[in-house]
Amino acid sequence: MSTVSWITLRGLFGRRRFLLLLPLPLLLVLLAVLSRSLGVDADDWGPPVLVGLGLAVVLPVVALIVGTGVLGAEIDDGTVVHILTKPLPRWQIVLPKLAVAAGVSAVTVAVPLFVAGRLADSVRLGLSLAAASAVGALAYSALFLALSLLTRRPVLLGLVYVLIWEGLLSSFVSGTRVLSIQQYVIALADRLAPTELLHGDVSVxxxxxxxxxxxxxxxxxAVDRLRSFSVAGETS
Structure with a gap:
């Protein structure tokens, strides 16, 4: 499993798509620092920056890029064949890749969210946002990793979930919020550090x-789907 994790990390950091992870977290920190330095009230900039950008955009988009890339890219370029020919149970392939995806996503998002939360309110809020986003990164990564095995358009379907389901529909149809990872993260963060800056719509x-x-x-x-792949990398 450590070998699979190492190969996944090397492949992830060796691809240009990793550079796509940097702009959004940097923008999140930049907006928080700028708002704080200009003396804007945290009640005014906190919700749109922490939730509207951090939890609604940065977290799911980063997880989407990483989650669909740890295995999806290998399927696209055919290198998944080298893994499938190894005498490994499929769960020993999926779990390390999920761990890498969740870990990279969590670190990439948790650090800027901690900084933004600290600037908006307190260290406690920063830590709660970091912890909740790490939990959310795991859920998003599992979802997007599975999508990379279920469809040839995982990024497109992932964006539909993030932008349409979590973004548009949850704003108008309250029932959809029960199936929103974003709402789970907000609820958990608000539970760890109750604040007026966060307003969760589902219970803890x-x-x-x-x-x-x-x-x-x-x-x-994802494990079950990977079992259906033949050595040629196509589904049977």
């Missing part, structure tokens, strides 16, 4: 249970 128990179900469910689905 629902957020915790649904996050676990999504993480485990899509991981199991």
């Amino acid at each position: 128990p629902v957020a915790a249970v649904m996050t676990a179900l999504i993480s485990v469910g899509f991981t199991v689905l």
Whole structure:
């Protein structure tokens, strides 16, 4: 498993798509620093920067780029054949790749969210945002990793989920928020550091249970789907 993790990390950091991870987190920190330095009230800039940008855009987009790349890119260029020919149970391939995807996504997003949360309110808020975003990174990564095995357009479907389901529909149809990872992250962060800057629409128990179900469910689905791949890298 450590070999698979190392190969995944080397492949991820060796691709140009990794550079796509940098602009959004840097923009998040820049806006927070700029707002704080200009003396703008945290109640005015906190929600749009922390939630509107940080949790609604930076977290899912980073997880989408990484989650669809740790295995999807290998499927596209055919190098997945080298992994599939190894005498490894499929879960020993999926779990290390999920761990890398979740870990890279969590670090990339948690650090700028901590900085922004600290500038907006306190260290406690920064830590709660970092912790909740790490949990969200795991759920998003499991979802997007599974999508990379289920369809040839994982990025497109991932964007549909993030922009249409979590963004547009959740704003008008309250029922869709129960199936929104973004809402789970907000609820968990608000529970760890209650603040007026965060307004969750689902309860903490629902957020915790649904996050676990999504993480485990899509991981199991990814393992099962990978079993259907032939040595040629095509589904049987």
